[in-house]
Amino acid sequence: MSVVHLNETDFESKINASPVAIVDFWASWCGPCRMLAPTIEKLGEEFEGKAVVGKVDVDENQNLAGKFGVMSIPTVIVFKNGKEVARKVGVQPAPVYKDLLNSNL
Amino acid sequence: MHDIVIIGGGPAGLSAAINARARGKSVLVVTNDYHDSPLYRAKKVDNYLGMPGETGAQLMDTYWAHAQSMGTEFCDGRVLTVMPMEDSFYLSIGTDVEEGGAIVLATGVSQGRKYPGEEEFLGQGVSYCATCDGMLYRGKNVVVVGMAPDSPKEANFLQSIGCNVTYVSAKQSEELQADIPFLRLAAFEIQGEGHVNAFHIGDATLPVDCVFILRNAIPPTSLMAGLEQENGYIKVDREMKTNLPGVFAAGDCTGLPLQLSKATGEGLVAGQKAAEYIDNKSKDKTSTVQ
Numbered sequence: 001m002s003v004v005h006l007n008e009t010d011f012e013s014k015i016n017a018s019p020v021a022i023v024d025f026w027a028s029w030c031g032p033c034r035m036l037a038p039t040i041e042k043l044g045e046e047f048e049g050k051a052v053v054g055k056v057d058v059d060e061n062q063n064l065a066g067k068f069g070v071m072s073i074p075t076v077i078v079f080k081n082g083k084e085v086a087r088k089v090g091v092q093p094a095p096v097y098k099d100l101l102n103s104n105l
Numbered sequence: 106m107h108d109i110v111i112i113g114g115g116p117a118g119l120s121a122a123i124n125a126r127a128r129g130k131s132v133l134v135v136t137n138d139y140h141d142s143p144l145y146r147a148k149k150v151d152n153y154l155g156m157p158g159e160t161g162a163q164l165m166d167t168y169w170a171h172a173q174s175m176g177t178e179f180c181d182g183r184v185l186t187v188m189p190m191e192d193s194f195y196l197s198i199g200t201d202v203e204e205g206g207a208i209v210l211a212t213g214v215s216q217g218r219k220y221p222g223e224e225e226f227l228g229q230g231v232s233y234c235a236t237c238d239g240m241l242y243r244g245k246n247v248v249v250v251g252m253a254p255d256s257p258k259e260a261n262f263l264q265s266i267g268c269n270v271t272y273v274s275a276k277q278s279e280e281l282q283a284d285i286p287f288l289r290l291a292a293f294e295i296q297g298e299g300h301v302n303a304f305h306i307g308d309a310t311l312p313v314d315c316v317f318i319l320r321n322a323i324p325p326t327s328l329m330a331g332l333e334q335e336n337g338y339i340k341v342d343r344e345m346k347t348n349l350p351g352v353f354a355a356g357d358c359t360g361l362p363l364q365l366s367k368a369t370g371e372g373l374v375a376g377q378k379a380a381e382y383i384d385n386k387s388k389d390k391t392s393t394v395q
Contacts, residue, residue, distance in 0.1 A: 027237070027240065029200055029236055029237070029240075030200070030234070030236065030237040030238075031185055031197030031198060031199055031200045031201055031202055031234075031236075031237070032185055032186050032197040032234070032237060033237070034197070034200075034202050035186070035188055035195040035196075035197045035202050036188075038190070038195075039188075039190075058240065058241065059240060062240075062241075062243075065241060069300070070241065071228065071229055071230055071232075071238070071241060071300060071315070072227075072228040072229075072232050072237070072238050072241070073237055073238060073241070075228070089227075089228030089229070090186065090227075090228055091186050091188050091197075092188075092330065093188060093189055093330065094190075
C-alpha cells in the first residue's frame with residue numbers, strides 16, 4: 001500500500017523506514033482534510049520507494065497530534081531522518097508537497 | 106462534479122448562475138441563507154434601471170426564484186477552502202466536499218478586516234473551522250468570536266465536546282447555552298509566542314489556546330492560495346478572470362462601486378466566460394484524444 005496509516009505505537013518505526021517521510025494529520029469530520037486525501041494518495045504512488053507517505057487520524061491518535069503540536073487540520077509535516085524539517089497547515093496545491101519532498105530527498 | 110460552482114448567492118452569483126445555465130452548464134451555488142444578505146435588508150433600491158422603489162427583499166426573492174426556475178442547484182453552507190486539482194477544483198463546505206470545473210467567486214464584501222494576530226497565528230491557535238479543529242482543543246480554553254448567524258450553535262458544539270468556551274459577539278443570543286460565558290465584542294488582539302496563548306479584549310486578558318473566528322464568509326484570499334488582490338478587492342480583467350485559470354469573480358468582491366447593477370452585469374460576464382472556459386476545456390480534451 002502506498003499510503004501508510006500511522007498510530008502511536010508504530011509511528012516512529014514506520015516513518016523511519018525511509019530517510020524522508022511526509023505525514024498528513026487529518027480527521028474524518030474535517031472537510032478540508034477529505035479534500036486533501038486524493039493528493040496524499042497520489043503522493044503515495046508517485047514517491048513509492050523514495051519516501052514514506054503516511055496519515056495520522058488525530059481523533060484516534062490525540063497524543064501524536066499533541067506531541068507534534070498539531071493545532072489545526074489538515075497539517076502536513078515532512079520528516080528527514082526522523083526530525084521535522086517542514087510543515088504546512090491547511091490545504092495546499094499538490095506541487096507544494098512535491099517540492100517539499102523533492103528538496104529533501 | 107458540477108461544471109461551475111459559484112460561491113455566493115447574492116445578485117452577482119445568481120446572475121452568473123442563470124447565464125451559465127442558459128448555456129447548458131450544470132451550476133451549484135454555495136451560499137448562506139439569502140435572507141441574511143445585505144441586499145435583503147435594503148429598504149428601497151432606487152437606482153436599478155427600470156425598477157425604481159423595489160425593496161431589497163422583493164428583489165432577492167425574485168432573483169432566487171429566477172435562478173431556481175433555471176435549474177440551478179443550491180447548497181446551504183460556508184466554503185472553507187478551494188483547491189485547484191489537475192482538471193477541476195475541490196471545495197470543502199463544512200464536512201462535505203464538492204467538485205467543480207470552474208469557480209465563480211461572488212462572495213460580496215468580506216466583513217471587516219482581519220484582527221490583530223489573526224493572520225500571524227492562523228493555524229497556530231486561530232481557526233475558522235470549529236468542526237475541523239474543535240477536537241484538538243478538548244479540555245482547553247477557547248474563544249469563539251461569533252459573527253455569523255450559526256455561530257452560537259458552533260460555540261455550543263465546542264462546549265459539548267469538552268472545550269471551555271467563552272463566546273464573544275456583538276449581541277447575546279438565546280441559542281447560546283447558559284453555561285457559556287458571554288463577552289460583548291470590542292477591539293481585541295490575539296497574542297502568543299509561536300502559538301496563541303492569550304486573548305486581549307478591553308481591559309481583560311483571557312488565557313486561551315485557540316480563537317475561533319467565525320464570519321459569515323471566509324475572505325476570498327483565505328479561500329484560495331495565490332489569488333491576487335488590488336486595493337483589498339479581487340483583481341479581475343474585463344472578462345472577470347482572476348489571475349488563477351478557471352477562477353472568475355463578480356460583484357462587490359471585485360471592488361467599487363458596491364451597487365446592484367454592477368453586480369448583476371459582472372455576474373453575467375463571469376457566468377458566460379466560465380461557461381466558455383468549460384467548453385474550451387472539453388474541446389482541448391477531444392483534440393488530445395484524437
